[in-house]
Amino acid sequence: MRIIHTADWHLGKMFYGDYLTGDQRAVLAEQFLPLLAEYKPDAVVLAGDVYDRSLPPVEAVELFDEVATKIVKDLGLPFFVIAGNHDSAQRLSFGSRLLETEKFYVAGDLRSLAGPVEMSDAFGPVDIVLLPFADPAKVRLYYNNPDVCDHESALIVLRNAQCPGLLPGRRSIAVAHAFVAGGTGSDSERPLSVGGSDSVSARIFAPFTYAALGHLHGPQQIGCPEVRYSGSLMKYSFSEAAQKKGVVLVDMDGEGQVETTFLPLAPKRDVRILTGFFDDLMAAPEDNADDYILLRLEDKEPVLDGMNRARKKYPHVLAMEMPRRQAAVTDSERTARLRSHTDEELFARFAAAMRPDASLTKAEGDLAREVWTEMEKEEGER
Incomplete structure (x- = not known):
């Protein structure tokens, strides 16, 4: 039988x-x-x-x-x-x-x-x-x-x-x-x-x-x-x-x-867990990018807009974990960190995180400074 x-x-x-x-x-x-x-x-x-x-x-x-x-x-x-x-x-x-x-x-x-x-x-x-x-x-x-x-x-x-x-x-x-x-x-x-x-x-x-x-x-x-x-x-x-x-x-x-x-049996899309640093995973060659993916990141710092960026390479990335991410700081510690940088420095760091492949051009930097100057002027008039 x-x-x-x-x-x-x-x-x-x-x-x-x-x-x-x-x-x-x-x-x-x-x-x-x-x-x-x-x-x-x-x-x-x-x-x-x-x-x-x-x-x-x-x-x-x-x-x-x-x-x-x-x-x-x-x-x-x-x-x-x-x-x-x-x-x-x-x-x-x-x-x-x-x-x-x-x-x-x-x-x-x-x-x-x-x-x-x-x-x-x-x-x-x-x-x-x-x-x-x-x-x-x-x-x-x-x-x-x-x-x-x-x-x-x-x-x-x-x-x-x-x-x-x-x-x-x-x-x-x-x-x-x-x-x-x-x-x-x-x-x-x-x-x-x-x-x-x-x-x-x-x-x-x-x-x-x-x-x-x-x-x-x-x-x-x-x-x-x-x-x-x-x-x-x-x-x-x-x-x-x-x-x-x-x-x-x-x-x-x-x-x-x-x-x-x-x-x-092997379905057309596998279910996989990819472990590593975000930038390394995005740079690595991949033959099965259409699989269902969980990204288990080793990064300790936040990855801004990580899911949208990852989906450009893996259309079916479904979740992202960061088990090594540093514990959140207190409100007072966060405020102290922010006050240690100028507005221009914070903006530059934000822009670098969102656009890691290209830093601010001179024209963009000049425009940002004009915006900050105008905002400071308006604050002073209130």
Whole structure:
């Protein structure tokens, strides 16, 4: 059995005020779908966070509809999708019973869950068990189980309800969206709960041959190759700048031995952090100036109009940090500094900062002095 495991598409994601839907469309159409055609999996698994929010933009819904249609109809592949904590389980589940006839399996709303989906290969059956994200309070109420008190107990109850007849030794794949203890997170992941523990133990997935996980955006395995996060489709925060993005190719033999291979995806714009002095960064050659950029400056003095100047070289610079910038002086210290310079000197320093490549010409200096003289004259007449 061969599957492609992906997760955390976050369609409709907004990154520093810009929608990434165009970038997401490009990576899905130009890399993800051709990858499916090349590796010919028996199924595709999307482990939650299809959308970035419960009410996604129309363009995001249209994109998912296009991609799902190409996977199921054009490529003829079964497609398994669960809701993540960013999705609306009810909205995502719309039409799920009808879609099953086309081998498009969507699990979100607890009321629509119907147990394992049986697939088969040359070696026999393989059960696909869908475990969508569900808040513990909803699980406690739906299953009328007062023992559900946190995410771990909720997932155990959901697991047991979804596969009551899971046979020992029979190959199975769990698809879940959870924070498994031991995993490494990033800034763009929304916490699963406010207060209390939102982590679950990897032992929950011990009955399964492979656990295809979603939620953590960095590709990683938890304890063993059989419990794995594929990571997100793209980089969604600068804390993910060093992460590799892609999907996981999972090959399972007849004995239930699993081999995983990470297949990288590269969007048209990378997310990068550039560190150095402002002038050095602006002078350095750059081959990928169209990437999403965070400038982490080593300058201690303020860089005047830094963002506008930086965008002349990097059109998509999104933020600028100055961790080494000197602490602000007090009002009295600032006043003392200003009074130690003449008005002409202050203006000259300002002009040099705003126009570092060209100092004031003699004519500009003479004009500035005329202005100061006129202003001083007007002040004296008041």
